[in-house]
Amino acid sequence: MSTIAIIGAGPGLGLAVARRFGREGFSVALLARNPQRLDDLVTTLAGENITAAGFPTNVRDQDSLVRSLTTAADRLGEITVLQYSPLPAKAFMRPVLETTAADLVGPVEFSIYGPVAAAHQVIPGMRSQGGGSIIFVNGGSAVRPGPKVTGTSVAFAGESAYAQLLHDALEPENINVAQLIIPLGIGGGDPSHEPEALADTIWGLHTAPTEFRTYAADMPR
16 A cells, blocks of 8 residues: 655645545555644544554654654555645744844754655655655745745745755656645635645646646736
């Protein structure tokens, strides 16, 4: 059985993606900081006959992240799809003139060190399976820096660059690396941004990959 690991799993997009892949026979590894939330998600999915397990994880702690992904693979099977989509902290979103070097530590740990650690952990298993997908989910500041969200703008740019490089390096090995940009935020009032619609998009990024970057909808002017 194939396994999807959702880093940053919650009751919105994470649950919708778990359901979408679960319907296709995937086991689901849910990674997030809140153990109670994970337990609630696992209970919900079990009621829908989807095999799932929760793994409390702090993405800013690389040891925690690697440990959770290792345990998930041991319990559920090698990870075929990795989704990196944790929600950035509000503290990361400060105006540019108020942002110090120290303010960028958290965003960089969250959006650069975390993805690199996660990718390195799952790539060997994907190679052993003959392929897989790594999907990065970001807001619009990943492609259009925002002066009031400096931390995410800077860190998402680094994450985007890493993901693009990873895409180019792994494409010959049948490992698809894709980035989904959600310009208006999840559930932002546009039908294309509702969790279920985004989950369908993510399923398509895994099953029918095209170019590296996909937009849930056009970026606002």
